[in-house]
Amino acid sequence: MKLISPTQAVPTHIISGFLGAGKTTLLKHLLSQKPENEVWAVLMNEFGQIGVDQQMLPQTQGYEVKELLGGCLCCSSQLPMQIALSRLLSETKPNRLFIEPTGLGHPAQLLEQLTEPHWQQSIAMRALVTVVDGSRLHDRQWTEQNLYADQLKAAQIIVVSHADRMDFADEQALEILQTEYRAYAQTWLRSGQVDIALEQIDQPYIGTERKIQPLLKIQKTLLAGQTLPEIKQLPYHYVETTQGYSVAGWKLPKRWLFDFYPLLDLLCEQQNWLRIKGIFHTNQGWKTFNFNPQQFNYQSSEEGIDNRIEIIVQDQRDWQHFEDQLFQCQLNADNTDKTTQQI
Incomplete structure (x- = not known):
């Protein structure tokens, strides 16, 4: 598909957030700050087939609002999104663009699409x-969902909406949340009776480097100089670096079963980390782990789609020893050997 590029790359903002968080309210306020001599455009994504949010935005001269209905532009086929966005840019030639994905979307996937080389001449x-809805931060059933x-x-800037309605429990939950995500060096803004100015979010995008690799156990068997195989299925290991921090993670098949107490001991024995977060299928049922330096939390959870763990540190490490110990916590260890041989 040929993209028609504007004369200058258009500053582009993704405004994401969970259902009912206040994305459209924030977007309306940002649009109200448009200079008279500029044209701004909005691409909205509704999960259903009937669009409502578009009718809530300004329909006056200087704005162009388009909706992409049905499904999620973050994780469905990229073609409808690319066509809609390309037409919006070529027909409207906006000075600034806002994209609001559905509250059920994964913005990291959308961001990955829009930072591909073929978009770089069109969008900045x-x-x-x-x-996030500040008045619901106390609701753990809400905040502990994977989405x-x-x-x-995925956020570089987090806007806490309804800050004027936050109670003591919400304030405590916000403090814990900010500590938990400290490694990502995010900017936190409050929106309540005081609204957000455009210049507060008009910051350059800072990319995150993520390397998805075979399990370290497999890498050890490869010959020197041999290219790492492409990873298309579980299990795999990844390392993500951002602003001086490293995130080491593992995603493992759902059928792998872990011995709960040795696994808990292993996680508690780790040193000099900033956050440990995981979900595992264990002989005590599905368990989630959410460790920060102040508190070690673990609890029973609903069935996950896979076993996974992330450890955030502020230095470089050799993770081979941890991976070996992790696999020793398996109760069906034979599956590891069989699965890894297939990669």
Whole structure:
């Protein structure tokens, strides 16, 4: 598909957030700050087939609002999104663009699409914004959903909406949340009776380097200089670096079963980390682990889609020893050998 590029790359903002967080309210306020001599455009994504949010935005001269209905532009086929965005840019020639994905979307996937080389002449990506409802931070059933965490992790700027309605429990939860995500060096803004100015979110996008690799056990068997195989399925190991921090992670097949107490001991024995977060299928049921330096939390959880763990540190490490110890916590260790041989 041929992209028609404007004469200058358009500053582009992704405004993400969970359902009901206040994305559209924030977007309306940002649009109200448009200079008279500029044209701004908005691409909105509704998961259903009937669009409502578009009717809530300004329909006056100087704005162009388009909706992409049905499904999620973050994780469905890229073609409808690329066509809609290309037409919006070529027909409107905006001075600034806002994209609001559905609250059920994974903004990191959308960001990955829009930072590909073929878009770089058309759009200048700005810091990804995630909106969270400050008045619901005390609700753990709300904040502990994987999608909620994914949206927070992808954000460079987090806007806490309804800050004027936060109670003591919400304030405590916000403090814990900020500590938990400290490694990502995010900017936190409050929106309540005091609204957000455009210049507060108009920051350059800072990319994150992520390397998805075979398990370290497999890498050890490769010959010197041999190219790492492409990873298309579980299990795999990844390292993500951002602003001086490293995140080491493992995603492992759902059928792998772990011995809960040796696993808990292993996680508690780790040293000099900033956060440990994981979900595992154990002989005590599915368990989530959410460790920060102040508190070690673990609890029973709903069935996950896989076993996974992330450890955030502020230095470089050799993770081979940890991976070996992790696999020793398996109760069905034979599956490891069989699965890894297939990669």
